[in-house]
Structures are given as C-alpha cells and as structure tokens.
Amino acid sequence: xxxxxxxxxxxxxxxxxxxxxxxxxxxxxxxxxxxxxxxxxxxxxxxxxxxxxxxxxxxxxxxxxxxxxxxxxxxxxxxxxxxxxxxxxxxxxxxxxxxxxxxxxxxxxxxxxxxxxx
Amino acid sequence: xxxxxxxxxxxxxxxxxxxxxxxxxxxxxxxxxxxxxxxxxxxxxxxxxxxxxxxxxxxxxxxxxxxxxxxxxxxxxxxxxxxxxxxxxxxxxxxxxxxxxxxxxxxxxxxxxxxxxxxxxxxxxxxxxxxxxxxxxxxxxxxxxxxxxxxxxxxxxxxxxxxx
Numbered sequence: 001x002x003x004x005x006x007x008x009x010x011x012x013x014x015x016x017x018x019x020x021x022x023x024x025x026x027x028x029x030x031x032x033x034x035x036x037x038x039x040x041x042x043x044x045x046x047x048x049x050x051x052x053x054x055x056x057x058x059x060x061x062x063x064x065x066x067x068x069x070x071x072x073x074x075x076x077x078x079x080x081x082x083x084x085x086x087x088x089x090x091x092x093x094x095x096x097x098x099x100x101x102x103x104x105x106x107x108x109x110x111x112x113x114x115x116x117x118x
Numbered sequence: 119x120x121x122x123x124x125x126x127x128x129x130x131x132x133x134x135x136x137x138x139x140x141x142x143x144x145x146x147x148x149x150x151x152x153x154x155x156x157x158x159x160x161x162x163x164x165x166x167x168x169x170x171x172x173x174x175x176x177x178x179x180x181x182x183x184x185x186x187x188x189x190x191x192x193x194x195x196x197x198x199x200x201x202x203x204x205x206x207x208x209x210x211x212x213x214x215x216x217x218x219x220x221x222x223x224x225x226x227x228x229x230x231x232x233x234x235x236x237x238x239x240x241x242x243x244x245x246x247x248x249x250x251x252x253x254x255x256x257x258x259x260x261x262x263x264x265x266x267x268x269x270x271x272x273x274x275x276x277x278x279x280x281x282x
Contacts (some may be wrong), residue, residue, distance in 0.1 A: 052166045052192075054244035070246070074163075077242050077250050084235070091231045093140040096162040097238055104140045108231040111218050113200040113239075113253030115210030 126177050126221035129153045139226040151176040153267055161238035161249045177221055180229050198251040209236050
C-alpha cells in the first residue's frame with residue numbers, strides 16, 4: 001500500500017517487486033509522481049469536456065504541444081479522406097463517420113463540395 | 119415523360135426514407151409538394167451535435183441548412199467555406215453541374231451523409247484554418263469592357279434554383 005510519500009506498490013507479475021521502492025529513498029519522487037498524476041487527471045477531464053474536433057485539437061495542443069496535436073488530428077482527417085477516396089466511408093447515427101460499414105450505416109457517396117466561399 | 123429518363127422520387131418517398139434511416143431520423147412535414155425535414159447529427163463522437171434542416175420542392179434541388187449551433191460564431195468572423203447562403207447557413211454539398219445528385223436519388227443516401235462529411239471538415243477547418251474536403255467554386259466573371267460574362271450561371275446562389 002502507498003501511504004503518503006512512501007510505502008509498497010506490489011508488482012503483479014513478480015513476487016516481491018515494489019514499484020515505488022525508490023520513493024522510500026527519495027520522497028521527491030513520490031511528490032513528482034502525484035503532481036504528474038493530478039495534472040494528467042485534470043488534463044484528461046478537460047479533454048473530456050471538449051465539444052468539437054476543433055476544441056479537441058486546441059486542448060490537445062495545450063496538453064501535449066501543437067505538433068503532436070496536429071499530427072493526431074491530421075491522422076484522423078487523413079483516414080477519413082482515404083476512406084472517402086476508396087469509397088469505404090460510411091455514416092452512422094451513434095458514431096458519425098466510420099471507415100467501412102456497420103449495421104444501419106449509410107455509405108458516403110462521392111461528392112464535390114461547391115460554392116463561392118471556397 | 120422522356121423514355122429512358124428516370125422519374126423523380128416523390129416527396130412522400132423522400133419523407134419516408136428520411137424518417138426510416140437512423141442517420142437522418144427526425145421530424146418534418148409535407149405540404150403542397152414541399153418537404154421540410156429536421157434532424158440532429160454529429161460527424162464524430164468528439165463532435166458537436168448539429169441541428170440540420172432540409173427543404174425541398176418537387177423536382178428542385180434540395181437545400182440543407184445548419185440551424186444550430188451558429189456556425190458564424192464558431193468561425194469567429196472568418197468566411198465559411200463551401201456555403202451558398204449565410205444566414206442560416208446553407209451548405210454546398212455537391213456540384214450542381216454533375217450527376218452527383220439527381221431528383222431520383224434518395225436524400226438520406228446523398229445529402230444526409232454529405233452533411234456529416236461537411237461538418238467533419240468544418241470542425242477540422244475551425245482549428246486548422248485549412249479546408250481538407252476538396253471541392254470547387256464557381257468561376258467568377260468580371261466586366262471586361264463590354265462583354266458581360268455568364269456570372270455563376272450554374273450556381274444555385276445566382277437567384278435561380280436549379281431544376282435538375
């Protein structure tokens with residue numbers, strides 16, 4: 001059991017292993033871990049409140065930096081683009097756009113967005 | 119009727135299709151050959167929920183509006199990509215000069231999934247500033263010293279509603 005800044009965190013696979021043995025030698029390690037954990041929980045809670053892919057991208061950038069956020073979100077956009085090109089993009093009520101098909105999915109046919117504000 | 123030409127889908131059939139497809143399930147009405155249908159959709163589990171309204175008159179092109187949320191507020195003053203009309207926002211979902219949409223095609227299998235796709239790229243555009251959904255825009259024609267060109271002749275926003 002972990003109590004405050006010292007204690008035992010038994011390993012699941014190896015008998016006698018203590019994941020936090022170094023905390024007992026240097027309490028700053030425990031403090032750093034709990035600070036990191038609190039920040040991670042806070043960041044994930046904030047991400048969970050995002051409404052819209054744009055907000056997700058902005059919040060990801062705040063947590064992980066702009067480049068990793070762009071990479072993650074651009075990957076999603078590229079997957080949709082690739083599925084659209086190969087005619088494997090569908091839409092469902094609960095999940096929105098999906099690659100492939102599913103029960104009660106509707107195929108996204110080829111289209112060309114039009115309009116003067118391009 | 120021209121032999122070999124496919125018949126337009128009746129408005130009542132569009133109504134039934136929209137109602138029975140889970141993606142477009144919502145509410146609407148039919149009056150004097152005019153269909154109005156509203157539903158909610160979200161292009162991804164991380165996306166907002168959008169209120170959509172489809173309007174269509176028999177044999178004319180469908181019009182798709184985003185009722186909620188206010189896309190202009192989300193765009194923070196930037197010009198929205200691929201829209202015909204600004205308030206409420208009417209989406210440009212297909213090229214009117216092609217056969218992408220014809221009156222015998224089902225709305226729930228054409229403009230409804232295209233709307234989800236537009237919203238997906240819209241949310242991407244909001245943060246990235248880049249429209250990644252591709253597309254075209256009508257040619258601009260300028261006054262060139264007496265020869266007045268055919269400005270946006272095929273564009274539905276030119277005041278004509280294209281009869282397909």
